[in-house]
Amino acid sequence: MTATPIYPAHIASLKPYVPGLPISDLAARLGFEENEIVKLASNENLLGASPKALAALASAAIDISRYPDSDCAALVKAIAQFHDISPEWVVVGAGSESVLGNIAATILEGGRKSAYSAYSFQAYVNAAKRMGAVPIVVPSPDLKVDLGGLERALGENPSLVYIANPGNPTGTVLEPDELESFLSRMPAHVVVILDEAYFEFVGPQLRGDSVHWVRRFPNLVVLRTFSKAYGLAGLRVGYGIAQPALADMLRRVRSPFTVTHTAQVAAIAALDDQEFLSRTIEMNGRVRQMLVKGLTSLGIQSLESHTNFVLAKAGQGAAFARRLEKHGLIVRPVDSYGLPEWVRISVGTESEVERLLHAIHVELAT
Numbered sequence: 001m002t003a004t005p006i007y008p009a010h011i012a013s014l015k016p017y018v019p020g021l022p023i024s025d026l027a028a029r030l031g032f033e034e035n036e037i038v039k040l041a042s043n044e045n046l047l048g049a050s051p052k053a054l055a056a057l058a059s060a061a062i063d064i065s066r067y068p069d070s071d072c073a074a075l076v077k078a079i080a081q082f083h084d085i086s087p088e089w090v091v092v093g094a095g096s097e098s099v100l101g102n103i104a105a106t107i108l109e110g111g112r113k114s115a116y117s118a119y120s121f122q123a124y125v126n127a128a129k130r131m132g133a134v135p136i137v138v139p140s141p142d143l144k145v146d147l148g149g150l151e152r153a154l155g156e157n158p159s160l161v162y163i164a165n166p167g168n169p170t171g172t173v174l175e176p177d178e179l180e181s182f183l184s185r186m187p188a189h190v191v192v193i194l195d196e197a198y199f200e201f202v203g204p205q206l207r208g209d210s211v212h213w214v215r216r217f218p219n220l221v222v223l224r225t226f227s228k229a230y231g232l233a234g235l236r237v238g239y240g241i242a243q244p245a246l247a248d249m250l251r252r253v254r255s256p257f258t259v260t261h262t263a264q265v266a267a268i269a270a271l272d273d274q275e276f277l278s279r280t281i282e283m284n285g286r287v288r289q290m291l292v293k294g295l296t297s298l299g300i301q302s303l304e305s306h307t308n309f310v311l312a313k314a315g316q317g318a319a320f321a322r323r324l325e326k327h328g329l330i331v332r333p334v335d336s337y338g339l340p341e342w343v344r345i346s347v348g349t350e351s352e353v354e355r356l357l358h359a360i361h362v363e364l365a366t
C-alpha cells in the first residue's frame, strides 16, 4: 500500500483559477507572432502603463539583489496622502487579490461563512473555500448585486460580506446612496469588503465617497488596485483601506516581502501620473461606446458597463470565444462564473475593437 498525504476535503475540492488565455499560447497554436494577437480578456489597461511608472521601474531594477521594504512605507505614505488618510489605514498587497486572501485568512476559519452575490469575482469563492468557509451565494437575477438579498443573508450569520462595485464580470454599479445605507445597516461584527478594482472608471455621479465610508464604519475594508486603470497588472500591487484596528489585523496576517521593490517604486510613480489616468479613462469611455454600438448593430446585447470591459450576450460564450481565437482574438468566456451565454470583452484600443467587430461580423455571416 502506498502512503499518500491526506488533504483536507475543502482543499481537495478547490479548482485552480482559470485566467484569460495567454497571448503566447494562442500565438503558438496559430503560428502567429505574439504582436498579431489581440487580447481583450483580462481587463488590462488599453494604453499599457504610465510612462512615468515605466521610467521609475527601469531605474529601480538595479536594486533587485536586495529585499524590498516589507512594510512598503514609501508607497503606503503616497497612498495615504492621495486619500488624505493616515498611513495606519493602508494595507498593501501583491495585487488586491492578495489583500482579499489576507482578509479571508483573518476573518474566516473553518465553519465561518462568507456572503457574496452570484456572478461575483472568482477570488471571493476561492478565498472562502481555501479557508474551509461556507459560502452564502445571494441570487442576482438582474446581474446587479442585490443589497436587499445580501442583508437578508445576515440571517445565516456570515462573518464576511463581499461586494464588488462595479462588479466583475458584470460591469454593473450600485447607487452610492443605497450602498452607504446598506453599509450603515451592517452589524459591526460583520466585516464588509468593498472591492473597487474599477473605481476610476465610474462616472462622477455614481462614485461613492468610499474613503469617507471607511471613516464611518470600522468593519469596512475598501480595496483598490494598480492593475486596471493604473496599468500595472503585471507588477502585482493593490491595497486595502480600513480603520487602524482592522488594518493592524490584516498586517499581522500578510506575508513579508510580497510586494517587490520595483512594484512599489512603479506604483508610487503611477499614482503620481494622474494625467495618464485621465487619458486612460477618457479613451476607455470613448472606445467602450464604440464597442457597445458595434455589438448592438451586430445584434449582440450587452450590459451597461461602468468599467473597462463589457459583458456581452453571445449565445454560447465559450463557442463564441473559440471562433474568435481563429482570428487571433482572445475574449473571456464566463461559464465558470455561471454565465454560459455571455462573454466578457475588455475595452482595447480603437483599432483592436475594430478588428474584433470585423471578426464577429465575419463569424456571424458564416
Ligand SMILES: *Cc1c(COP(=O)(O)O)cnc(C)c1O
Pocket: 043, 094, 095, 096, 097, 098, 121, 164, 167, 168, 195, 197, 224, 225, 226, 227, 228, 233, 236, 237, 238
Ligand atoms: C481585477 C480585479 C481585482 C484586482 O486584481 P489584482 O490584480 O489582484 O489587484 C480585484 N477585484 C476585482 C473584482 C477585479 O476584477
